[in-house]
Amino acid sequence: MTREKLYLFDTTLRDGAQTSGIDFSVAEKIAIAELLERLGVDYIEGGYPGANPTDTEFFSQRRTTKARFTAFGMTKRAGRSVSNDPGLQLLLEAKADANCFVAKSWDYHVEVALGCTNAENLDSIRDTVQAAVAAGREALIDCEHFFDGFKANPDYALACARTAYEAGARWVVLCDTNGGTLPGEVREIVTRVREVVPGTHLGIHAHDDTGQAVANSLAAVEAGVRQIQGTLNGIGERCGNANLVSLIPTLMLKAPYTDLVELSLTPAHLRDLTAISRAFDEMLNRAPNRHAPYVGESAFATKAGIHASALLKDPKTYEHVEPELVGNKRKVLVSDQAGKSNLLGELARLGVEVDKADPKLDALLAEVKEREAKGYAYEAADASFELLARRVLGKVPRFFEVKSFRVMVERRFNALGELVTMSEAVVKVDVDGETRMSVSEGNGPVNALDGALRKDLGKYQSAIEGLELVDYKVRILDGGTGAVTRVLIESHDLATHRRWFTIGVSSNIVDASFQALVDSITYALLKAGAVR
Ligand SMILES: CC(=O)SCCNC(=O)CCNC(=O)[C@H](O)C(C)(C)COP(=O)(O)OP(=O)(O)OC[C@H]1O[C@@H](n2cnc3c(N)ncnc32)[C@H](O)[C@@H]1OP(=O)(O)O
Ligand SMILES: CC(=O)C(=O)O
Numbered sequence: 001m002t003r004e005k006l007y008l009f010d011t012t013l014r015d016g017a018q019t020s021g022i023d024f025s026v027a028e029k030i031a032i033a034e035l036l037e038r039l040g041v042d043y044i045e046g047g048y049p050g051a052n053p054t055d056t057e058f059f060s061q062r063r064t065t066k067a068r069f070t071a072f073g074m075t076k077r078a079g080r081s082v083s084n085d086p087g088l089q090l091l092l093e094a095k096a097d098a099n100c101f102v103a104k105s106w107d108y109h110v111e112v113a114l115g116c117t118n119a120e121n122l123d124s125i126r127d128t129v130q131a132a133v134a135a136g137r138e139a140l141i142d143c144e145h146f147f148d149g150f151k152a153n154p155d156y157a158l159a160c161a162r163t164a165y166e167a168g169a170r171w172v173v174l175c176d177t178n179g180g181t182l183p184g185e186v187r188e189i190v191t192r193v194r195e196v197v198p199g200t201h202l203g204i205h206a207h208d209d210t211g212q213a214v215a216n217s218l219a220a221v222e223a224g225v226r227q228i229q230g231t232l233n234g235i236g237e238r239c240g241n242a243n244l245v246s247l248i249p250t251l252m253l254k255a256p257y258t259d260l261v262e263l264s265l266t267p268a269h270l271r272d273l274t275a276i277s278r279a280f281d282e283m284l285n286r287a288p289n290r291h292a293p294y295v296g297e298s299a300f301a302t303k304a305g306i307h308a309s310a311l312l313k314d315p316k317t318y319e320h321v322e323p324e325l326v327g328n329k330r331k332v333l334v335s336d337q338a339g340k341s342n343l344l345g346e347l348a349r350l351g352v353e354v355d356k357a358d359p360k361l362d363a364l365l366a367e368v369k370e371r372e373a374k375g376y377a378y379e380a381a382d383a384s385f386e387l388l389a390r391r392v393l394g395k396v397p398r399f400f401e402v403k404s405f406r407v408m409v410e411r412r413f414n415a416l417g418e419l420v421t422m423s424e425a426v427v428k429v430d431v432d433g434e435t436r437m438s439v440s441e442g443n444g445p446v447n448a449l450d451g452a453l454r455k456d457l458g459k460y461q462s463a464i465e466g467l468e469l470v471d472y473k474v475r476i477l478d479g480g481t482g483a484v485t486r487v488l489i490e491s492h493d494l495a496t497h498r499r500w501f502t503i504g505v506s507s508n509i510v511d512a513s514f515q516a517l518v519d520s521i522t523y524a525l526l527k528a529g530a531v532r
Helices: 026-039 053-057 085-093 107-114 118-134 144-150 152-166 182-192 214-225 242-252 267-271 273-283 305-313 340-350 359-374 384-393 445-453 458-464 509-527
Strands: 008-012 045-046 068-074 099-103 138-142 171-175 203-208 226-230 401-413 417-430 432-444 465-478 485-491 499-506
Touching: 008 171, 026 053, 026 182, 026 273, 045 053, 068 203, 085 099, 085 118, 085 384, 099 107, 099 118, 099 152, 099 267, 099 445, 107 118, 107 144, 118 138, 118 152, 138 144, 138 152, 144 171, 144 182, 152 182, 171 182, 171 214, 171 226, 182 203, 182 214, 203 214, 203 465, 214 226, 214 242, 214 465, 226 242, 242 267, 242 273, 267 273, 305 340, 340 359, 340 384, 359 432, 384 499, 384 509, 401 432, 401 509, 417 445, 417 458, 432 445, 445 509, 458 509, 465 509, 499 509
Parallel strands: 008 045, 008 226, 045 068, 068 099, 099 138, 138 171, 171 203, 203 226
Antiparallel strands: 401 417, 417 432, 465 485, 485 499
């Protein structure tokens, strides 16, 4: 069976810019366009030239080399000619390969939003497409509210699609603008549209208001459309657009799509997908969704002991695809849901060899479960788990021993007469039998304790020079008087760029923080190869 080409049209820079809380600068648009080129999509819709200064400047130069650079805008206004519509003229002057015009295809919208007749709207569609084609552009029509329009007045919705196609539009894109259509309806309506426009000229633009944008896009492909519009990580107006990061692997790895269509992307592009998705979140300054399909940190993370046991025998038992195909990694988590198989998997990753029959493994599992019951969460604290495991298995040197610590918080007027809150900590540690006492001030008690703890560790001092704390999270585990505090600390070594997480649990927040700090420094020394 010959496969038809399926085109990917990315609208991250246009519909994605309609996401609440997201605003792109020109520099950010340039960086995202480079990421999209790396992803390998066929079209990059850069924005709406003329709508705002950023988009106008972005379209003052041609910005992509491989993908077709596309300018978005609306069809000409009713009652005006093409040459007398300044908005349309700006679109035709923008430096782009293609123009994508949004057109009304629901008669209710023609009446209420445009305030013109159905015939005038058809004229606008036809004249606009013909003007773009005459200007040497590839023309696309986004038929806004197509599915709702089809349900209200199928003849008129079909007339809009047919008019665009007959005027020379390369693509007629069926939009589920309000995002309320379901996959069965998409399949049925696309089948009807194919009676007037061939599938090789049809696209789908789905919004995610019922969580079906990906499913609707796939249903449309099954029904014959050959272009999908979507965005990186599914950003977009309201609940977002179809997520290309979820769609791409499904289209490239799963039947029936692998039998029906082929994409421009290669397996190498697919292996870059996780990195691209996370790089985009970095650009948006937000944490990646750990549970994102295919690319999330947890997408191939196994927590349950029964699953881990089978997974270690053969990963196929609990994985629908191999994580490496999309550039992700398998993870076996250690928690109170774990069995010995989880421990063996994680210890192997850490390079610690131990036999499944070794009684120390039972002791470690029991210790993990007992501590988790008290509030520890080792799946989030890789370094603390490694230290605990190596201790139980008898393999961690005691680099230093904390004899005592004291921390004081004081609110007072400073020399300038300003009210300030200061913290001061004193820590006594034994290194090689010699007691060292350090004092440090800080902007909070944990900061002061951290400063005092790593001020003077004698012969180990040079090994922790590059250590910095980058994040500190506190969680109260049960309310009332019996509250327990869990502290998670993320540390970073500037020299090696290694990052690790440590944990402390106590009814006292300072004590919990101190445990996590001690684990962080001990881990740094272990990784630096410090010897006792
Ligand atoms: C479904 C979608 O996502 S479509 C994309 C939506 N994106 C955006 O709107 C973002 C960019 N938009 C903008 O910056 C502004 O809305 C502009 C510059 C396009 C227009 O601004 P204004 O001229 O001030 O108009 P305003 O936004 O108030 O209203 C839109 C106008 O376009 C008309 N219009 C809407 N769609 C179309 C269309 N497909 N064809 C022709 N005219 C249209 C409306 O009837 C309305 O006309 P009116 O002012 O005579 O009532
Ligand atoms: C064009 C568009 O973004 C929509 O109809 O949703």
